[in-house]
Amino acid sequence: xxxxxxxxxxxxxEERYIILHKHTFPGVLARIHKSNIRNYSIFLRDGLLxxxxxxxxxxxxxxxxxxxxxxxxxxxxxxxDPMQEPLGTRKEGEWWASIExxxxxxxxxxxxxxxxRKACMASIRAYSLDKEDFSIHQxxxxxxxxxxxxxxxxxxxxLYSYFECIGRNVDEDIERFLAGLxxxxxxxxxxxKEVFHTD
Numbered sequence: 001x002x003x004x005x006x007x008x009x010x011x012x013x014e015e016r017y018i019i020l021h022k023h024t025f026p027g028v029l030a031r032i033h034k035s036n037i038r039n040y041s042i043f044l045r046d047g048l049l050x051x052x053x054x055x056x057x058x059x060x061x062x063x064x065x066x067x068x069x070x071x072x073x074x075x076x077x078x079x080x081d082p083m084q085e086p087l088g089t090r091k092e093g094e095w096w097a098s099i100e101x102x103x104x105x106x107x108x109x110x111x112x113x114x115x116x117r118k119a120c121m122a123s124i125r126a127y128s129l130d131k132e133d134f135s136i137h138q139x140x141x142x143x144x145x146x147x148x149x150x151x152x153x154x155x156x157x158x159l160y161s162y163f164e165c166i167g168r169n170v171d172e173d174i175e176r177f178l179a180g181l182x183x184x185x186x187x188x189x190x191x192x193k194e195v196f197h198t199d
Contacts, residue, residue: 001055002104004153004160005096006087009049013083018044020079021196027072029198035063038199041162043119043192049084050119050192051096052151052162089156099160103152107144115148115164117197118174120189122159146173161189 009017021042032040036057043050057063067073081095090097149164163174178189 001060002101002151003051003053003055004099004101004151004162005051005094006099006155006160007049007096008085008087009044009047010083010085011047014044014047017080017083018195024196024198025072025076027070028076031067031070031073032198035067037063040196040198041117041119041194042196044195045121045190045192048121049096049195050121050153050160050162052119087156097155099153099155101151102154104150106149107147115166116170117194118163118165118170119192119194120161120163120174120178121192122161122187122189124154124157124159124187144173144177146170147177150177159187160192 036055038054038056040053041051043052055063084095086095087097146165146167146169147163148166149162151162153160153162161174161178163170163177165173175189
C-alpha cells in the first residue's frame with residue numbers, strides 16, 4: 001500500500017525542521033520500521049511538505065496506533081508539530097492531510113537498485129481534473145530505463161509526483177515520462193527537495 005500526505009511548514013521553522021530530520025531520533029526510526037513503514041520520504045517546496053511511504057503490514061490502523069502510543073515518537077512530535085500547520089481541507093482527525101493516488105506505474109522487470117527519489121508538484125487550478133488524462137498508454141514505458149517507479153497524487157488544486165530513478169539523466173526521463181501523460185502538456189511541474197528518508 002502506498003500513501004501520500006501533505007502539511008504546511010511554517011516558514012520561520014524551515015531550517016530547523018530540515019536539521020531535525022537529518023538527526024531524527026533513532027527510536028522514532030525504529031518505531032516507523034516496526035510499524036511496517038518502508039521507503040518513507042518527505043519533500044519540501046514553498047512551505048509545503050509532501051510525504052510518501054509504503055506500508056507492508058496487514059493491520060494499518062493498529063500499526064499507526066502503535067506509532068501514536070510510542071513515547072519517543074510523542075517527544076519527537078512535541079518538537080515537530082509546532083512547526084507544522086495542517087491544511088484546512090484535511091479530513092476530520094487528520095494532522096497530515098491524506099491525498100488521493102490517481103496513477104501508479106513501476107517497472108517490475110527492472111532489477112531493484114538503490115534509487116534516487118524525486119518529487120514534483122504542479123498546479124491544476126486552470127484545468128478540470130479528468131482521471132482519464134492520467135494514462136501512459138501513449139508512450140512506450142520500456143524506453144524509461146532509468147525510472148523504477150512513479151506515483152501521482154491529487155489534492156485540492158494541485159498534483160504531486162513521486163519517482164524512483166537510477167542512472168544518469170534521470171531528470172530528462174522524468175520530464176519525458178510526465179510529458180507522456182496527456183494532462184502534462186498543460187502543466188508546469190516544479191521540483192521538490194527531499195528533506196527526510198528512511199528505509
